[in-house]
Amino acid sequence: MISRFEWSVAMRYLRARRSDGFISLIAIFSFLGIMLGVATLIIVMSVMNGFRAELVSKLLGFNGHVIVSGVANEIVDYGAISAAIRKVDGVVSASPYIHAQVMAIKDGRASGAFVRGLPDEDLDFSKLDGMTIRSGNLQRLDFERTIVMGYRLARSLGVDAGDEVTLIAPSFTATPFGSLPRGIAFEVAATLDVGIYDFDNLFIGMPLAEAQTFFRYGNAVTNIEVMVERPEDVERYLAPIDQAAGAMSYVTTWRQTNQSLVSALDVERNVMFLILTLIIVVAAFNIISSLIMLVKDKARDVAILRTMGASQGSIMRIFIISGASVGVVGTALGVIIGVLFCLNIEAIKSVLEAFTGTDLWNAEVRFLSEIPALVDPVEVVIIVSMALILSFLATLPPSLRAARLDPVDVLRYE
Known part of the structure; x- marks a missing residue:
């Protein structure tokens, strides 16, 4: 003492x-x-x-915990595969989507971007933590040829909600004058603040059916996004999800995608x-x-x-x-x-x-x-x-x- x-x-x-x-x-x-x-x-x-x-x-809120991709860059029978993945113990959801790159053009301004074609139930971005709507209304996505985009991308193009932007697809259309890029005008329904610079500067979202038509995927998607109960232990879900996805698909986790x-x-x-x-x-x-x-x-x-x-x-x-x-x-x-x-x-x-x-x-x-x-x-x-x-x-x-x-x-x- x-x-x-x-x-x-x-x-x-x-x-x-x-x-x-x-x-x-x-x-x-x-x-x-x-x-x-x-x-x-x-x-x-x-x-x-x-x-x-x-x-x-933010990465996990915007991207899936596990991503199932097609070996041939497309998944045709995505409905059955998604249903099989949802049966895996610990899987919360499995949603098909299309991921593709485009060129966005408006009044002489151009910027590269990536498009995420999502099912209707996944288009309510306001539910995601940390994501806010800068302008516009997500309800306008019910109309044809409407998109949402990151607010930084919209600002670089000089557009806002209600304006039109031309998207150039990476595929070409054969014409008597040769192969020409396909460009379609879309109305900006809303601008989003994801909170991550790269997404705010590159992201464009649209309904899945619209993306399938625009990119000519028919009744196919490029990926299936899987959300699990414990994303920090995502490796434990890898084997059963891979088995449910089948031989024509391969599986990557969010850790592998963002490993570096x-x-x-x-x-x-x-x-x-x-x-x-x-x-x-x-x-x-x-x-x-x-x-x-x-x-x-x-x-x-x-x-x-x-x-x-x-x-x-x-x-x-x-x-x-x-x-x-x-x-x-x-x-x-x-x-x-x-x-x-x-x-x-x-x-x-x-x-x-x-x-x-x-x-x-x-x-x-x-x-x-x-x-x-x-x-x-x-x-x-x-x-x-x-x-x-x-x-x-x-x-x-x-x-x-x-x-x-x-x-x-x-x-x-x-």
């Missing part, structure tokens, strides 16, 4: 006197280092967790954790140096305390309290600063952008429109535990040295 006497002496050593100013300055730097290290770790790891969670959520992106995020997250941990390690070394100087400066006081009956354990605890207090208070303030920063990260970003006049979060580079921050309580506990353990371990060498001081040697020439 730590006595009141030990607390009193330790707190007195922490209060700076004029002669101890340099020691206290090092202690302040140690405190700031631990506080900033803990806060930075929480902020960076929360942003990376939020970035990964938001990106995966997910792997890069995981590697970056681990590397950043290791790099930022060094801030706390450096602060812990500062605690060691400040305590060593404090022990040397207080050697006479320690010798007097020993002669008055203080034990080695009592002296050791005094210096442990002095050093660990810096780590505990710095860690506590670091957690408060880190969590508050994460909770108000968008407001802070807006203030910094207004102050610096720069765009701190470019959606073209970072895929998402806003900075996501997801504070993981388990991760915060790990960071706090690591900071406290390092702070405690840093106090042991100087405290042991103080406890082993021989009062006779110290006071011999006093």
Whole structure:
């Protein structure tokens, strides 16, 4: 147990006197280092967790967990295959669709895009998390030759809901003058904000029957989108879905489709954790140096305390309290600063952008429109535990040295 006497002496050593100013300055730097290290770790790891969670959520909300594709780039008997896949344990839904590329043209402006032809029940994009309708009405998709598109694509073409856009299919039509590309005008029913830059800049959606006619697929589709109960464990569904799909189809998971992106995020997250941990390690070394100087400066006081009956354990605890207090208070303030920063990260970003006049979060580079921050309580506990353990371990060498001081040697020439 730590006595009141030990607390009193330790707190007195922490209060700076004029002669101890340099020691206290090092202690302040140690405190700031631990506080900033803990806060930075929480902020960076929360942003990376939020970035990964938001990106995966949007990818899974817009794309299937499992994609069944035809070997010959088309699936003819997609109704029977979809029904067989739905019977697989853990499968939530299986929806056929057409995925194809087009050229969108409007008044001399042109942009490449991909078209997703979806069944009527999947055209209600407003049900998807994080997706908003910028303009128009999805009910207009009931009319022939109507489409929806990403709002960035619509903006680059200079169109809005109600305008017409000409789509050029990748196939050609034979004429007496040679093969000519097929172009059909479609009305834009609505513009969507998916929240992922590439989709907002490239996506066009239309009813499945309309896509089958436009791309001349007849009664066939290119893919079947499968949603499962546990997308994080998607590999467990792979074999039964592959068996239900049949020999003329092959199956890919969302992890395989986005393997490079997910792997890069995981590697970056681990590397950043290791790099930022060094801030706390450096602060812990500062605690060691400040305590060593404090022990040397207080050697006479320690010798007097020993002669008055203080034990080695009592002296050791005094210096442990002095050093660990810096780590505990710095860690506590670091957690408060880190969590508050994460909770108000968008407001802070807006203030910094207004102050610096720069765009701190470019959606073209970072895929998402806003900075996501997801504070993981388990991760915060790990960071706090690591900071406290390092702070405690840093106090042991100087405290042991103080406890082993021989009062006779110290006071011999006093």
